[in-house]
Amino acid sequence: MVFYLTSSEGRGFMGRGVLAGEAHPMTIEQRFHIIGSPSINFDYAVEFREAEMWPKLIPLDLLADRMPLLLGRKNPARVFRGSIIRLTERDYEIVLETAEKLMRER
Secondary structure, eight states: OEEEEEETTEEEEEEEEEEOSOOEEOOHHHHHTOOSTTGGGOOEEOOEEEEEEEEEEEEGGGTTTTOTTTTTOSOGGGGGTTSOOOOOHHHHHHHHHHHHHHHHHO
8 A cells, every 4th residue: 555645745655555454443542643634534444564654755746647547637636535545556556666766866
């Protein structure tokens, strides 16, 4: 899986991870740490076996004309708003390839 982020830096991907299991109802402790919308409306959470945050945001505009999921969309950022989205293997590979290239340029 990849982590999508919207921040003052822009919109894009910020890391990758591997889930440790299925989604489960959120615990009281997990709910305590939630800040802001849409997260406060979530009822389920997941745990990670692996998580890697990249030192640099992978801007969505570098991916919009390469990822099949985003091709032809007027506003590609809307695809990722407030949801968990299943990416095809090709979309996932494009994100990782772009991240690796940007990290080498660092």
